[in-house]
Amino acid sequence: MVKTMVRQGSRTAVVVTALALAAACSGDGGEPSGSGTSATSPSSTPSSTPSPTNSRPTSAAPATTAPAGPVKLTVASTVATGIEVPWGLAFLPDQSALVSERDSTKIKRIAGGRVTEVGEVDDVDPSSEGGLLGLAVDPQYPSRPYIYAYYSAGDDNRIARLTYRDNRLSDQQVILDGIPQASIHNGGRLRFGPDGFLYAGTGDGGDRPNSQDDGSLGGKILRITTDGKAAPGNPGGRPWFSKGHRNVQGLAFDRNQLYAAEFGQNTWDELNAITSGANYGWPAAEGVEGLDGMTDPIAQWRTGDASPSGIAFAQGHVFMASLRGERLWAIPVAGGKRTGEPQAFFTNEFGRLRTVEAAPDGSLWLTTSNTDGRGDTRNGDDRILRVTISR
Template identity: 50%
Template sequence: MKRALALVLSAGLLAGCSQGGSEVTYEIEGTPTPTPTPSAPTSAAAPSSSPSATESTEAVTTKPPKVLGTIATGLAAPWGLDFLPDGDAIVTERDTRRVLRIGGERPHRVTELGTIDAAAPQGEAGLLGVAVSPTFDEDRFVFLYVSTAEDNRVVRATLRGNRLGTPEPILTGIPNGFRHDGGRLEFGPNGYLYVTTGEIGEPDRAQDREDLAGKILRITPDGDPAPGNPFDSPVWSWGHRNVQGLAFVDDQLWASEFGDQTFDELNRIRAGDNYGWPEVEGEGGTDQGFTDPQVTWGTDEASPSGLAYAGGHLWLAALKGERLWRVDLEDGEATNPTPYFVGDYGRMRTVVTAPDGRLWLTTSNRDGRIDPREGDDRILVIRP
């Protein structure tokens, strides 16, 4: 790969700009990425009370993934990433509280849209996930998961041009802590928003169905429990330790979850199911009424965060494992996990499928866990 041509984004260039509009231009490294095809907004379909395990008809790639270049460098612990209909990306930084727009086409211009002043970063908490409304062209909404001094919450803000409006809380009161705050947001094909929460280091919360910690939630864009939820509450599934990755394959939801000392997990999510934490870690919970994971890893190999679907496979970004996992799907079952780029780029936080079908992958080497490398943190573009 060619030496980086990108300009490094320094804190001084963007810090202090709370109104948006600061810009820095980046050049991609190595092989240029073709211009993405803008994604059209998805209209909300009729809600379903339970996702089905239909098999995707997407062609399955057989070649190993390849890093094609670098979208941006000099980021500070990027956490959430999603795409606007025009192909540009929205990126959040956990500790700086900044919301950035990164151009999907060359040059990959970086613009600060604003900061989320209510965010109170500590440990694993801060400004976390982001999801663009599936009807963005009509409502201009961007949804964010924010750790405040009082709670974790979901907020939405309008994006007009390069200015992010005042955030409006739509779901508050999610317990927060120094660790295990969840934070991933993902719109499903039914138009509802799925929200992951952690048990904030208090395991018993995961088994309390009335507690929003240690759960996957499903809400409307206004923050109400989605129609058809199993418990007449925002709770969609429970018994989770700390889910930080969500991905849909057709209408089937998959989730990556941090284990404790033994096993990390990839779970196929079904409405109302209990995934066992803290009564069981990894497999072995079915006799107790829990749902077993589809795939498990030793915690040194994974510490899974982001999850995406592309090329007929699930892709899982590993933090402690410092690798990208590819997982095959066959008849609705996850099999044959294969690691790539082991140790090449450090900790990997978020992986998202871009509108052109390639993967954008963020590193997380400036999150306080390891010494950052020159140019960290970065966003890589990968051919799946």
């Protein structure tokens, strides 16, 4: 039986916006926005006043001065430059990292400031939002020397397991296919949970009914074994863990609590706290709606201020990379609830931001996405930045 949750309208949701922008479809970040004016200090935006009704919050203009926020982010160094549309990023036990290039289908290793190619993923069919997407490293690596890749093929999206030894890829094996695929809304993020199972964020493939169709892998967060089978305890024994999503591209765990970032259509982007079997509303809901049997996000943003992709958890915060918004959000959370006001960092400094990952040394690695045809390419793009966190 599918478990559902209802969040009452009195629950506060955050609206983060400078202007009430109208956008056709946020998709993979919407149309490219200009680089704007560089901002070297974080900005915060107050949330709406809690309301006793289920009405949506109204927009609030961002503060013009830096707040005394709980964290401070500093770009400490540039880890790598000249990467073509980086998408997935995953660390290995030796503290090196693998990064996927969406359009070239290549996977590259970053170690000691050097970038080397380790191989390509076969049968990838790049499109405006499809291609070689998320990566994950087996939690038992190197005794199980596997990495996992989410990619778009000709007719569907797939998850493959590849052997990774001696800095080379081999033995590609598809463990799950049939995920709806289109030029848009492909999802693509992979993340191993503390339970040892592989979680994958999918999109509706441009076909809205997929999100509510229990028999479709589209518009879901999947939870599978390393062989691609439905993980024990999934709702109805199916491969999916939650449904009612439009386009999930960010997954992060705080212990056992899973968070997911989701593209809205043209009004609200979302950060959701994920519960097994819950229905997150799409296409009936976009942002906070208070609909019976559907779970509202714990935070929402105008699409022009976010268009979120990757997220990471560190030091009590979900860090959310924003494409069209061209900033990194820091959202304080605990136990599936938002505990304070989000802060925006690096607004318009580095262009579109795609992926953020917590590094073994306690820093964050942050990728730009300016060579994907929707951004303003800068000298050295695309790059990976090393960001330190302090209080």
